[in-house]
Amino acid sequence: SAVISQKPSRDICQRGTSLTIQCQVDSQVTMMFWYRQQPGQSLTLIATANQGSEATYESGFVIDKFPISRPNLTFSTLTVSNMSPEDSSIYLCSVEDRSVGRGEAFFGQGTRLTVV
Amino acid sequence: GIQVEQSPPDLILQEGANSTLRCNFSDSVNNLQWFHQNPWGQLINLFYIPSGTKQNGRLSATTVATERYSLLYISSSQTTDSGVYFCAVKGAGGSNYKLTFGKGTLLTVNP
Numbered sequence: 001s002a003v004i005s006q007k008p009s010r011d012i013c014q015r016g017t018s019l020t021i022q023c024q025v026d027s028q029v030t031m032m033f034w035y036r037q038q039p040g041q042s043l044t045l046i047a048t049a050n051q052g053s054e055a056t057y058e059s060g061f062v063i064d065k066f067p068i069s070r071p072n073l074t075f076s077t078l079t080v081s082n083m084s085p086e087d088s089s090i091y092l093c094s095v096e097d098r099s100v101g102r103g104e105a106f107f108g109q110g111t112r113l114t115v116v
Numbered sequence: 117g118i119q120v121e122q123s124p125p126d127l128i129l130q131e132g133a134n135s136t137l138r139c140n141f142s143d144s145v146n147n148l149q150w151f152h153q154n155p156w157g158q159l160i161n162l163f164y165i166p167s168g169t170k171q172n173g174r175l176s177a178t179t180v181a182t183e184r185y186s187l188l189y190i191s192s193s194q195t196t197d198s199g200v201y202f203c204a205v206k207g208a209g210g211s212n213y214k215l216t217f218g219k220g221t222l223l224t225v226n227p
Contacts, residue, residue: 042217090157105215107159
């Protein structure tokens with residue numbers, strides 16, 4: 001199984017600022033996924049990050065608000081830009097282990113963001 | 117896209133009790149996973165089970181893909197089992213690159 005290191009684990013930020021979340025994987029993976037979990041809600045996919053190409057964003061999420069970098073096959077960052085209290089959520093990165101069937105998903109420990 | 121429904125939404129148990137959580141999905145899937153989210157927000161993989169039955173200690177899961185449901189069984193529950201249990205699927209159709217999550221079951225196990 002993939003080991004994913006995500007940081008920071010939590011942060012409290014002022015509105016209008018930006019926060020960059022880092023995700024490091026212990027093996028090379030083609031796709032990395034970023035999710036948002038708003039308080040009391042389920043997980044929603046923000047975007048899929050492929051190395052060497054622009055990220056693919058899901059409906060309702062835009063690059064200006066959530067820019068993503070994917071410089072190599074083991075690392076990705078998600079930036080939450082111009083934050084407002086509505087951005088307070090847990091953000092999680094995920095990868096798939098393609099050696100298991102159609103790909104078993106594993107998650108980082110998450111970043112708990114509070115915007116004040 | 118594919119729809120995932122979990123039931124019950126909330127469940128309160130006394131320590132030692134057994135429980136069954138259900139996940140219904142609206143279309144064919146080629147991936148189904150059960151996760152436990154602990155109070156710190158971390159998602160723990162329980163089962164990768166697109167079909168069949170698996171067991172891991174006090175937990176077991178069964179997926180009947182032809183009838184589009186999966187069940188997670190927790191036996192002899194412990195307080196550490198508390199948290200949210202999510203079912204997530206990957207559809208066998210066009211959008212088969214992403215996981216779709218249900219809304220979860222919030223389990224509280226009291227001592």
